[in-house]
Amino acid sequence: MKQNFTVRQGALDGVEVFLSVAQHRSFRRAAADLGVTPSAISQTVRLLEARIGAALFIRTTRSVGLTEAGERFLSHAKPAFEELVAASEIARGFGARPTGLLRLSVPRAVLPILLEPLIASFCQAYPEVEVEIAASKELIDLAAEGFDAGIRLGQFVEADMVAVPLTPPLRLIVVGSPAYLTAHNRPTHTDDLRLHACLRWRRSGGALALWSFNDNGHAIEIAVSGPLIANDFSTMLGGALEGMGLAQLPEPMAAEGLRTEKLVQVLEPFAPVIPGVFLYYPDRRQTTPKLRAFIDHVKRRPAESHQKT
Incomplete structure (x- = not known):
């Protein structure tokens, strides 16, 4: 007893x-x-x-x-x-002083496009801080799981969290490979998506995400269908690059594919703007020096690094 x-x-x-x-x-x-x-x-x-x-x-x-x-x-x-x-x-x-282990929960997709250069410069600036990255698609309880902070798209950050923007607002864009668009009629309106293979994303809660659009200032959502369902944007990006169908992704994720012409953007006039990527943590009063140093490091990032994302 x-x-x-x-x-x-x-x-x-x-x-x-x-x-x-x-x-x-x-x-x-x-x-x-x-x-x-x-x-x-x-x-x-x-x-x-x-x-x-x-x-x-x-x-x-x-x-x-x-x-x-x-x-x-x-x-x-x-x-x-x-x-x-x-x-x-x-x-x-x-x-x-900033010291000890800083644990961050992040989605895998943001690592190469945002976090890796940020973490590298932070570790150089604060050698007494060790950074642990836990890449996960799940929205976890930071305090219960022992994390100092998390990084997520703004729409997934709870209202009671303190949020620090890592990027400006982002566009959600629809992309496909040149081979796919050669074999299928290029969509010019959201109604055309019913004739296309669309790669879908299952949310952590289990529901299939609808595709969101801006139609002349009106927000609309459309249920699509296709051969692949994934629980992360990286898998959807890979499917689009392989010509499996169209994918709706945050613009920074598709930037490299668009630059190298391995992807083509469609339905550009309908692309909605969503909150960007945020660093979030539970309570401003409990901010440790290591987390405060990371937040200040984020805020000191030059404007051009934001634009790269």
């Missing part, structure tokens, strides 16, 4: 005073060392002895010595107190 243990309030009161008196063998010198009055030292020692239930010092008008109980207490209390002081210094160091 599990027992409940509690640390008694004030259990450590007087230990530092005891150690100082034991070191100096003098109440007066201990008072000077700790910056208090001799009477305060005497009162604290009396309370400590009363709480322990044994006399710790032998006092005369000329000297102060340790009782046997005091010697035993000193032998255990001194190293334990020094460990506490050292632990406090270590914790204070973590609270004062």
Whole structure:
């Protein structure tokens, strides 16, 4: 059966005073060392002895010595107190400068186009911080899973999170390979998609995502069909490059394929704008120095690095 243990309030009161008196063998010198009055030292020692239930010092008008109980207490209390002081210094160091392990939950798709160059420059700037990247499509509970922050598209960030933009708003574009578009009539309107193989994305909750469009200022969503269902954008991009069909992707993901002409954009007038990629974390008041350093590093990124994404 599990027992409940509690640390008694004030259990450590007087230990530092005891150690100082034991070191100096003098109440007066201990008072000077700790910056208090001799009477305060005497009162604290009396309370400590009363709480322990044994006399710790032998006092005369000329000297102060340790009782046997005091010697035993000193032998255990001194190293334990020094460990506490050292632990406090270590914790204070973590609270004062960027150091330690920074854990980030990110979707795999953003790693090559956004995060890799950002992480590289951050690690160079803050060598005392170790960065751990957990690539996952799932929207996880950051606090429960032990992550400092996450990175996601803006529409997937919960409203109670603090969010820092990593990119400007993005367009969702429809792309296909030249070979696919040669074999099929190029769509000119969203209604044409019913005649096309469309690569679909299943959300982490299990539902198939509809394709979103902007039709003359009106937001519309369309259910499409096709040969491939994936749970991440990277797989959909690969399918589009292989000529399996059309894919709707955040524009930065398709940028390299468009640049090398391995992909062609269609339905460009209907491309909607969505919130960009955000760094998010639970509580501004609990921001650690390592996370604050990463946030500041993100904010210092030059404008041209945003445009690359």
